[in-house]
Amino acid sequence: MELMRRGKKGLFTHKRPVPTRYREIEGRAYVWTALHTDARAEALQKARAIVFLQDAQWEAALAKQTVKASALYAELRTLAQAMGFAYLPEADVADLPDKEFLQRVEAGVAGTASECAAVLGAAEVPKLLLSGLFDAYAGFVADKIRKKDAQQLRKWRSPRLRAVTNLIGVIGDMPVQEITRQHALTFRAHWWSRMQSEGRSAATGNHDLGNLSSMVSEVCMKQGWDMANPFLRLWFEPDGERRPAFSAEWISSKILAPGALDNMSDEERAIFLVVVNTGARPSEIINLLPERIRLDANIPHIQIRAEGRTLKNKYSSRDVPLLGVSLEAMRAFPDGFPRYRTFGDWTDHATGHLRDSGLLESDKHTAYSLRHSISDRLLNSGCQDRVRKEIMGHKPEKMIYGEGSNLDTKLAALAPIALV
Structure with missing residues (x-):
């Protein structure tokens, strides 16, 4: 740039x-x-x-450039279906058994010019090149992504575009309709080779395979293509590694030591400290609106809501009490952190600062490990599983009833493990 x-x-x-x-x-x-x-x-x-x-x-x-051809095909396909026929291109119509072929001819002769074109397959099925797969997919799922903000759209868009680009690099920019199981297996073999030679994780290859599978499946369904999804069930066995949690001892003695986070800006450091005792996702903290920061309440807390963006799931909408270093950090920024709402990946940036200062407990830790830490601390303190998941914004494992835990209950669970 x-x-x-x-x-x-x-x-x-x-x-x-x-x-x-x-x-x-x-x-x-x-x-x-x-x-x-x-x-x-x-x-x-x-x-x-x-x-x-x-x-x-x-x-x-x-x-x-392709709107006319696509529009004609869509119009004739709809018309053929209304007349009781599955739309087939002209070459496929010619290969039909005599009885079925004559039925189409009779229907076409008896109808209008458009109806004749529809039953006899006057429009070829438009070829969708791989380079256009993402845009076609994005159009079909526009209703599902309409509430994402610019930052969420970037994170949603990037891995899918990357998967398409990687596939094109292996099999070329060919029509989606012509991709076979063998093409998909070739791409899987490409990722297996990278896993062996570059030490790439199974998760990285699975992201590409999963995104391609979901995009091809959605486009085929919405376009009405009779095509098997070539990317189904090609995932690699997961590595089984989980992102580790920071221990409470490490956070207290290293991360919260005087001056330890001085290489962060004031706002970045405050975001980091709010995570320490709330376990909230960094993106949830960064996007807090001023009216959702309730420092004047009997129990100071933050209200995480889907406003101007989407949350990870419906259980992510929640209230979380503020205690210890998290409360002090939030008091320093009562209006939130608007500077970081379009910043990019805060976790990567904060992890870099921790690495530079020698504050990562292992090379597997990241700034996001703070969230894992509070989940572990709650679990080990004997906190009820439902309360822990309601604090973390996790999906419950069983059917739930009622409104769930209130701020008093959450405060009682967090107070014994809060760091000051």
């Missing part, structure tokens, strides 16, 4: 080379966009949003 200062006021401009995929649509080698700010942090934030918007506009322009 290239930022340049221009003009007498030194305002930033974003210069971006046009990706090869969009050259025919855009016509320019580079796109220059004025950002109207002299602050680098604000310029970077604007530039990221512009890149996302440009990609969306270019993809929409690409889609228009």
Whole structure:
């Protein structure tokens, strides 16, 4: 991402080379966009949003190239179904048994020109190249992702695009309808080779295989293609490794030692400390709105809600008491952390700071291990399983009744394990 200062006021401009995929649509080698700010942090934030918007506009322009063929096919398929026939391309109609072929001919002759075209398969099934798979999939699941914020959309989009790009790198940009089980097995073998030669985890390959399977399945279903999903049941056996939790002793003696977190900014450090005694996901803390930070309540607490974004699951909407270092950190930022809402992956950034300061208990630990820590501390303190899961925002294992634990109950569970 290239930022340049221009003009007498030194305002930033974003210069971006046009990706090869969009050259025919855009016509320019580079796109220059004025950002109207002299602050680098604000310029970077604007530039990221512009890149996302440009990609969306270019993809929409690409889609228009095939809209006529796709629209004709969809129209004739719907018409054929209304007449009692499954839509088949012309070549497949010609291969039908004589009786079925004549039924279609008779229906076509007796109907309108469009009905004749529908039953005799005048439109070929549009080929969907792998490079267009993600956009087709995104269109079909638009209702499911509409409430995600920009950061969540980026995290949702990136692994799926990466899976498609990886597959194209192995089998080429071929039509989705022509992908066979052998192609999928070739891709699986590619990942197995990387696991052996590069030490990559099974989870990484499984992410690609799982995302491809779900995208192909959704597109096939919504397009009405009679095609078996070639990526089904190809996952690798999981490595069985879990992200470890920080021990309470390590947090108290190392992480909370005076000056230990000085290489973090004040806000980043506060987010980190709020996690310590709440176990809330970092993204849930970062996206707290001021009115959801209830420091004036009888029991100070935070209210985690789906506002302007989605939560991981319906059980994530919850109230969590604030105690010890978490309460003090939240008091320092009573309006929340708007700076970090579009920051990117906070966990990776905070983990880097911990690593630089020698504060990771092992090379398997990350900043997210704080959340695992409080789950373990609650479990080992004898906390009821339902209360622990309601504090963590986990799905209960059994059917539940009633409203669940209140703040008093959660406070009683957290108080004995809270770190100060």
